[in-house]
Amino acid sequence: MAHFTKPAAGSWTQNYPELGTEPVDYTDSIDPAFYEDERQAIFRRTWLNVGRVNRLPKVGSYFTKELACVGTSLIIVKDREKQIRAFHNICRHRGNKLVWDDYPGEETSGTCRQFTCKYHAWRYGLDGELTFVQQEGEFFDLDKSRFGLKAVRCEVWEGFIFVNLDPEARPLVEYLGPLAKGLEGYPFDQMSEVFSYRAEVGSNWKLFIDAFAEFYHAPILHQKQAVKDEADKLAGFGYEALHYEIAAPHSMISSWGGMAPPKDPSMVKPIERELRSGLFGPWDRPDIDGLEPLPVGINPARHKAWGVDEFEFFPNMSLLFWAPGWFLTYHYWPTAVDKHIFEASLYFVPAKNARDRLAQELAGVTFKEYALQDANTLEATQTMIATREVTDFPLNDQEILLRHLHKTAQRIVEEYRNGRAH
Ligand code: FES
Ligand SMILES: [Fe+2]
Known part of the structure; x- marks a missing residue:
């Protein structure tokens, strides 16, 4: 041998x-x-594999990924066009972590139609758009289109989902x-x-x-x-x-x-x-x-x-x-x-x-x-x-x-x- x-x-x-x-x-x-x-x-600065597409079987399927190595938490989600997207898991209102269950440091997964913040109920579509602001009239010239979730580069190779924190990174x-x-x-x-x-x-x-x-x-x-x-x-x-x-x-x-x-x-x-x-x-x-x-x-x-x-x-x-x-x-x-x-x-x-x-x-x-x-x-x-x-x-x-x-x-x-x- x-x-x-x-x-x-x-x-x-x-x-x-x-x-x-x-x-x-x-x-x-x-x-x-x-x-x-x-x-x-x-x-x-590099492409990081966060799992396979199996984890996102349908529209609205999502999971979160805690990435201490880059100092953030991400939401990975399948949107209405069945495109897989990644966002920083942060609410644009006052920075609450958007998606988590009982403990904010633990990863979670599930299926939803939209993401709702636990703090003041701002809501985001699966494509990251800000769709609802509680008591919107109390804000000052709030242009909702400017307050969508912050996106992260996300590409898929042979069913493996990769993210990259570097917007300038070359394709996966x-x-x-x-x-x-x-x-x-x-x-x-x-x-x-x-x-x-x-x-x-x-x-x-x-x-x-x-x-x-x-x-x-x-x-x-x-x-x-x-x-x-x-x-x-x-x-x-x-x-x-x-x-x-x-x-x-x-x-x-x-x-x-x-x-x-x-x-x-x-x-x-x-x-x-x-x-x-x-x-x-x-x-x-x-x-x-x-x-x-x-x-x-x-x-x-x-x-x-x-x-x-x-x-x-x-x-x-x-x-x-x-x-x-x-x-x-x-x-x-x-x-x-x-x-x-x-x-x-x-x-x-x-x-x-x-x-x-x-x-x-x-x-x-x-x-x-x-x-x-x-x-x-x-x-x-x-x-x-x-x-x-x-x-x-x-x-x-x-x-x-x-x-x-x-x-x-x-x-x-x-x-x-x-x-x-x-
Ligand atoms: S921090 Fe999310 S709605 Fe206020
Ligand atoms: Fe070994």
């Missing part, structure tokens, strides 16, 4: 000379000043670039059964991406997930990816992972055999079009042993495609230099019977267990790099995407600082 071909440059990392091979400085994950600049230079598709282009046509819309969970994690947002963007740790950290013989074998092999690709600022890793179904059923736990499912997802592929052949961007090496591709759309979205026919997203929303909200969503073709459903549930809980094992190391890492006793860390060739992530964040913040200095 080990020893896949490396590029002619000698290694994946040397294939991208701008990455260098020297140890990487992790001050970017502990320095509060760096975090503040990252919020301005990265999160306020251009930003997502060739890696996203290669995924177009994947049957995303047919995978409408969603299992989600979220957690607050005590680490910098980049550290959790680090943990997902390399599988070097998998045979070690996750060894308890396999039966003992198999775990020993995997640790002995070590880990090598099939392929890496960088199209800055985004990147991807293509990996083997042939456990769905496993060649030898004794490799996996009894419950996995019983439910025909596990970490790699349900073993039985859904019967839908669009998976055969896969879009060109998935399994780019067209390797027979292919199991999963993970795309890192900068800054904070991971999109994973699994060989058995389902996909997964991770999002990492910073709330402080050493804290973030982690969100994971698994997307399946809706179950046709109880067996399918149980297979999906098992994949979901297996994932949660894995992610907890990862999250567990993150807080331990965060507290120790925060000591600054060691600041530079050697990253190996299978950690190329981490090198790329940190270098990208550092470059963007540096350019922002230089721009501010002039």
